[in-house]
Amino acid sequence: MKTAIFTSVAAASALMLGACGSENTTVTTEADTTMPADGTAVADGMDPSGNVMVGGAQMLPTRNIVENASESPLHTTLVSAVTAAGLVDTLSGTGPFTVFAPVNAAFEKLPAGAVDSLMKPESKARLGAVLTYHVVSGRMTASDIAQAITDGNGTATLTTVQGENLTAKMDGSNVVLTGEGGSTAIVTQADVPQSNGVIHVIDGVLMPKA
Numbered sequence: 001m002k003t004a005i006f007t008s009v010a011a012a013s014a015l016m017l018g019a020c021g022s023e024n025t026t027v028t029t030e031a032d033t034t035m036p037a038d039g040t041a042v043a044d045g046m047d048p049s050g051n052v053m054v055g056g057a058q059m060l061p062t063r064n065i066v067e068n069a070s071e072s073p074l075h076t077t078l079v080s081a082v083t084a085a086g087l088v089d090t091l092s093g094t095g096p097f098t099v100f101a102p103v104n105a106a107f108e109k110l111p112a113g114a115v116d117s118l119m120k121p122e123s124k125a126r127l128g129a130v131l132t133y134h135v136v137s138g139r140m141t142a143s144d145i146a147q148a149i150t151d152g153n154g155t156a157t158l159t160t161v162q163g164e165n166l167t168a169k170m171d172g173s174n175v176v177l178t179g180e181g182g183s184t185a186i187v188t189q190a191d192v193p194q195s196n197g198v199i200h201v202i203d204g205v206l207m208p209k210a
Contacts, residue, residue, distance in 0.1 A: 052192050054201060061193040065091045065099055068194055074103040074201070077115065081107075084119050085128040095196035096139040100166075100177060102185065102205045110205055132162040133179065133208040139198050142190040145175065164208045179206040 045053055052059045055074035066088050069075045078101055082088055091097065107115050118127045136158050140148075145168055148156035156168040158177075167178045175187040185204030192199040 054189060054192055054199075059192050059194075059199075062195055064093075064196045065095075065097060065194045065199060067092070068192070068199070069101060074105075075101055077104045077107045078102055081115075081119065081127060081131060085124060085131050087128060087131055091135075091196075093196065095194075096137075097161075097194075097197035098136040098138060098140040099194075099197065099199045100134045100136075100185065100187070100202045100206065101199050102134070102202050103188075106185065106202065106204045129162050129208055129210060130205070133160050133164060133166075133206055134202075135161040136166075137161060141198060142175075142187075142200070145190075160208075162208055162210075164210060166206060177202065177204075177206060179208060181207050181209045183207040 047053055047058060051061075054068075054072045057071045057073060059068045059071070063071075066079070066082065069082070070079050082091060091099070117123055118130065140158070145156060148158070149168055149170060154169060158166040158168060160166060164180050166180075169176050169178070171186075175190075177185045177187070183204065183206045185202040185206055187200050188203050189201035192201065
């Protein structure tokens with residue numbers, strides 16, 4: 001994926017990103033559709049009713065994070081993992097939460113057997129740590145992340161619910177997240193609204209050190 005989708009259309013957002021030294025950064029709307037070669041996103045954008053689409057499925061702002069993720073054909077592995085980790089009630093709660101949601105293809109990039117191992121009952125604590133490493137308390141929109149990167153002189157530090165930090169930076173037109181252990185992911189679709197927060201779709205699984 002060569003283009004990170006930011007939903008803020010204000011010129012101020014473009015200036016924020018440009019201030020990070022990324023002169024080629026593009027700021028587009030949710031109505032833009034991206035079709036990567038690996039098929040990780042299909043028909044993303046908005047439907048005629050103005051609802052955000054992920055993988056061709058409507059993401060209704062009246063539904064919570066778990067309800068919307070369960071509708072996305074790109075996030076079946078993530079939903080299974082959330083269920084196995086016992087986090088359904090947490091992510092269905094009031095929040096608000098910012099969730100960086102890996103697509104199915106992101107989990108497939110992990111070493112062979114890694115997902116199956118994490119799904120085992122005896123790995124529930126580790127699975128929970130991995131998943132909560134993708135969650136930040138509060139609602140951070142694309143504009144908020146852009147502002148944080150600007151305020152940090154090109155680097156934003158995001159504290160996750162798991163306790164460790166993620167680093168957000170610009171790489172050309174992409175927003176790249178880096179975990180403390182070195183794992184990375186690119187935001188491929190930003191600002192998917194939820195009743196209890198916001199989801200940003202990512203192409204990698206971020207692994208905590210602990």
